[in-house]
Amino acid sequence: MPNLKTSIKDLRSTKRKTVYNDRLRNRVKKSIKSFQSNISTGEKEKAEKSLKQVYKVLDKASKKNVINKGKASRKKSRLAVQLNKLSKDNVETTQKST
DSSP, X not given: OOOSHHHHHHHHHHHHHHHHHHHHHXXXXXXXXXXXXXXXXXOHHHHHHXXXXXXXXXXXHHHTTSSOHHHHHHHHHHHHXXXXXXXXXXXXXXXXXX
C-alpha cells in the first residue's frame, strides 16, 4: 500500500487506466473472434463488414497505446490475408464446378 499522497493518487489513476485498457483489449479479442467465425462459416459479406470493425478497434487500441502499432498492423495484415484466401477459395470452387 502506498504511503505518499501522490502515490495514492497514482494508484487510483492506474486502476482507472487498467480497467479502460482491459476493456479495449477485450473489444479487440471479441471483434477478431467474430471475424474468424464469419471466415470459418464462409460468409464473405459478413466477414468484410466485421473486418472493417476489427480495423477500427485495432486502430483505436494502437492510438491509445494499449497495443503496439506494429502488432496492430501485423494483425490487420494477417486478417486481410485470411479474407483474401476465402475469396480465392470461392473463385476456385466455382471454376472447378463449371
